[in-house]
Amino acid sequence: MREHIRNLRPAVAAALVVALVCASATLAEARGPAAATIAEAACESPSIGFMGPLTGSAAFIGKEQLGFARYAIRRLGGGQVRLFEADTQLDPRQAARVASRLHADRKILAVIGPAASREVLAVAPIFKRGNRLAFISGSALSVRLTNGSIPNFFRVVPNESVQSPTVARYVRTVLKAKLVVLVDDGTAYSTRLADGVGARLRAGGVKVRRAAVEESATDFSATSSSVPAGTDVVFLPWRAAARAQIFAAQLQAQGNRAIIFGSDSLDSEDFTSAGAYVSSFAPDIRGIESNAEFIRGYRGRFVSNFGPPVYVAVQAALLAIRRACADGNATRAEVQRSLKQTLLRKTVLGRELRFTARGDARGSTFSIFKLGTGGKKTLVAWSR
Numbered sequence: 001m002r003e004h005i006r007n008l009r010p011a012v013a014a015a016l017v018v019a020l021v022c023a024s025a026t027l028a029e030a031r032g033p034a035a036a037t038i039a040e041a042a043c044e045s046p047s048i049g050f051m052g053p054l055t056g057s058a059a060f061i062g063k064e065q066l067g068f069a070r071y072a073i074r075r076l077g078g079g080q081v082r083l084f085e086a087d088t089q090l091d092p093r094q095a096a097r098v099a100s101r102l103h104a105d106r107k108i109l110a111v112i113g114p115a116a117s118r119e120v121l122a123v124a125p126i127f128k129r130g131n132r133l134a135f136i137s138g139s140a141l142s143v144r145l146t147n148g149s150i151p152n153f154f155r156v157v158p159n160e161s162v163q164s165p166t167v168a169r170y171v172r173t174v175l176k177a178k179l180v181v182l183v184d185d186g187t188a189y190s191t192r193l194a195d196g197v198g199a200r201l202r203a204g205g206v207k208v209r210r211a212a213v214e215e216s217a218t219d220f221s222a223t224s225s226s227v228p229a230g231t232d233v234v235f236l237p238w239r240a241a242a243r244a245q246i247f248a249a250q251l252q253a254q255g256n257r258a259i260i261f262g263s264d265s266l267d268s269e270d271f272t273s274a275g276a277y278v279s280s281f282a283p284d285i286r287g288i289e290s291n292a293e294f295i296r297g298y299r300g301r302f303v304s305n306f307g308p309p310v311y312v313a314v315q316a317a318l319l320a321i322r323r324a325c326a327d328g329n330a331t332r333a334e335v336q337r338s339l340k341q342t343l344l345r346k347t348v349l350g351r352e353l354r355f356t357a358r359g360d361a362r363g364s365t366f367s368i369f370k371l372g373t374g375g376k377k378t379l380v381a382w383s384r
Contacts, residue, residue: 043325047082048073048317049102049135051113051123053090057240060268061115061306062087065138068307069112071298072314081318082107088114090239092122099123103133109324109335110317111135112310116239117142118188124150134336136317138309141264141281142189146358152336154355156312157281158364163264164196166366167235167279170381171197171261172204175277177232179207181258183223183247185215185238193237193263218243224251227258237263241270248273264366268304272375280305280367284377288350312347319344 050069052062066085073083084105088095095114102108103126111133114120117140127133134152137145141160145153171177182198184190198208209231213223224247227234234251238244241262248260248271260276267280282305285291320338324330344353354362369377 043321043328043330045080045082045107046109046321046325046330047084047105047107048314048321049084049086049105049108049111049113049133051086051088051095051098051102051111051119051135052115054085054087056089056091057242058090058115060241060270060303061090061139064303064307065113065115065310067300068298068311069314071300072311072318075297076315076318081321084108088119090116090119092118095119096122096126099126103127103129103131108133109321109330109332110339112313112317113137115139115306116189117145120145120150120153124153127152131332132336133332134317134320134339136313136339138313139264139281139306142192146356146360148358150359154313154316154339154359156309156316156349156353156361156364158366159360160193160196162364163279163281163366164193165200166368166381167261167263168197168200168204170277170368171233171235172201172206174381175233175259175261177201177206177259179209179228179231180233180235181209181211181227181231182235182237183211183213185213185240185243187215187239189239189265190215190237190263194235197235197237213247215239218246219250220247221250221254223247224256225254227251227256229256231256231258233261234258235261235263236266239265241266241268245271245273248276267306267369269375272371274371274373274375276371277380278369278371278377280369281364282306282309283350283367284369284379285348285350287379288348290350291348294348308348312344312349312353315344315347316342316353 052065054062073081086098088098102111120140127135132152136154143159143161180201182194184194201208211223236244244266260273262278264279264281267278285308320335323338324334342355347353368381370380
């Protein structure tokens with residue numbers, strides 16, 4: 001079935017092209033495919049869906065992702081692309097309900113999100129239905145998502161297979177840890193990551209102990225007091241940064257000097273424990289000199305590194321829609337084919353974007369930051 005097929009009247013088409021060309025002129029400082037807008041498109045008012053946790057404990061993620069999605073639409077969309085915004089609450093059931101609405105909207109040619117891997121798995125059957133809808137995540141990391149079973153899924157960040165070896169290598173070779181306690185929060189994301197880091201640490205001769213907390217807990221005194229004296233590192237692959245902050249404070253209050261090392265979900269202003277480390281699937285773009293004007297234009301406060309990858313995801317979607325609309329018509333299938341051919345030579349993440357045949361971002365890496373006073377981050381390592 002063809003999707004959103006509209007042939008514009010000459011006057012309408014001319015006005016649209018003029019508007020988009022004017023918008024593209026504002027991007028003259030960026031060169032190559034990375035700066036592409038939908039200036040050549042002749043489709044009338046195409047839409048992109050956005051899915052993110054705008055309420056709930058992970059709202060900081062969704063709000064920052066939405067802020068950068070809006071920024072991309074404002075900066076690259078030429079004033080002609082509509083963003084359909086939906087709250088998933090980081091809940092797979094809610095994500096599925098949202099996905100059904102997005103899939104039913106014939107004007108939506110691509111979707112940005114959802115944020116979490118378990119949400120991706122929940123919406124994949126819906127987006128794979130007839131009139132398949134391509135979707136691009138800026139933060140879902142599970143290896144399972146790009147095993148070939150979801151051909152219309154893409155991500156602009158590395159998969160989690162990169163995070164475990166990056167964290168384990170740093171803990172073992174740089175922090176010289178001899179005893180590490182892994183504390184998971186019971187979620188699939190957390191246990192899977194703890195398993196991966198633990199296996200690599202054990203293989204490297206590091207002693208590893210496991211502990212667990214409830215995802216909804218807010219008092220961790222019992223767990224923190226069980227961390228043995230002499231522990232070098234406590235690894236927290238948790239989804240809720242604010243709860244990890246409580247754990248770190250309680251551990252320190254008990255006089256335990258173990259270093260806290262958080263996974264990518266703790267890369268947030270809600271986790272500011274001085275001396276701690278966090279891994280991140282995206283760089284702090286404020287440290288990339290060529291991004292100075294981009295950052296000024298955002299006009300918002302940076303909360304984490306979750307936002308910029310979504311900007312790049314929207315950038316890729318806009319480029320694919322531009323190509324699909326070049327003949328005045330567009331189908332979702334054309335957009336998906338165009339996404340597979342994505343080549344953004346310059347992005348705000350400091351690297352080009354190309355997708356593998358299964359939707360992973362080629363050559364993507366994890367970074368490690370050390371937190372100082374007030375949570376100020378210093379880049380200390382990145383994988384290659």
